[in-house]
Amino acid sequence: MRLAIAYDVSDDANRRQVYRTLQRYGAWKQYSVFELEVNKTERVELEDELEGHIDPDDGDRIRIYRLCESCLDDVSELGAETPDEQSNVV
Template sequence: MKDNLKKKVVVSYDVPEDKRRTKIHKILKSYGQWVQYSVFECQLTETQYAKLRSRLHKLIKPDTDSIRFYFLCACCFDKIERIGGEQPRDETIFFA
């Protein structure tokens, strides 16, 4: 894949520790759109994805934390449908 092509990725995470979860949220926020409390939608180049994955991998505790990457084709990404619910607000106190 050429680096200028962007992958459509949904990233979800389950991290029980508040401090680590907040750090993960901040990292993901710099790469994509926060759509639910532990879910981001991202459009990443190959280089951006590699850097994001590396940063997250260094931060997590594999025995207790989980981060999942769901790759979507452009057609599927464009067909994402949302019903109800408010858009998340970035209230850092929620994650502290």
């Protein structure tokens, strides 16, 4: 299944952990947004791992969107191309 994941994590160390976890599963698309292709088991493992890297009391949030096949056909990108490497992780 294809997922789009957006995150808002206040602590630099936690944000790095979230970034590195997501990087193992998929591609960084833009600030705090990843796209990944995972199976059901990997999704459960990913969600468990991500939950351990955030602090909801600090307002940290991660949103996971499942992208259906027809949704993928409707993706539009405007502006600069997706970067090859991350540049915004502390």
